[in-house]
Amino acid sequence: MLGINYRDGRPIYEQVVDEIEQMVVHGVLEVDSQLPSVRQMAAELSINPNTIQRAYSELENRGVIYSVKGKGNFVSPNAGALRERRVSELKQQLTELACTARELGISNAQLVQWLTGEGEDK
Template sequence: MIQLNYRDAKPIYEQIKDGLRKLVITNSLIANEKLPSVREMASKLAINPNTIQKAYRELEAEGYVYTVAGKGTFVAERKEVLGVRNEELMKEFDEVVTELLFLATDEDSLKTRIEQLAKGGEAQ
């Protein structure tokens, strides 16, 4: 499900967030699907439950999951995810593109790359 890299400088909870986010985006986890409980996930990954709780809490703040008291954490509908996360990613996109243009990256190659990604292909 999620692979952790203990040598990575990125904190474990962020690796968990990124892994779950990717599973949601690729439809490996579908809307309203129940995620493993905090204890269950912590046991599978052999890490502290507080780490899982932090990842779940941040994913909920981003709109990727929602919690039902006494029932667990579930994958949110796609429309629920769009708002805040879309704005965050657009800001990051603007920063990255601005830096790429500063580094003299050709505008046409950026457009081509976006078109490839939009078609579902791998960027090259």
């Protein structure tokens, strides 16, 4: 299900959060689908259950999952907004990069070439 990269400088719980968010964004985890229990996920990844609990708590704070006492954790119906939020963040980052490129004298045509992968100068 998930993969942990021990060479990654980020804490393990952040990697778990990012991977689950990616799975939600790409439709691998559908709305109202149940996530593995904390213990089950911890056993699968050979990590401390507290790490998974922290990841699940962070995902719940972000509105990606919700918990049902005694039943487990499920993908939130609000998780669809996650994709829109990511797109919005990407748009903001691209806008900032485009402004910086223009300040450096890069033309709009060159920016379009870079974004589309066209032309010689990639």
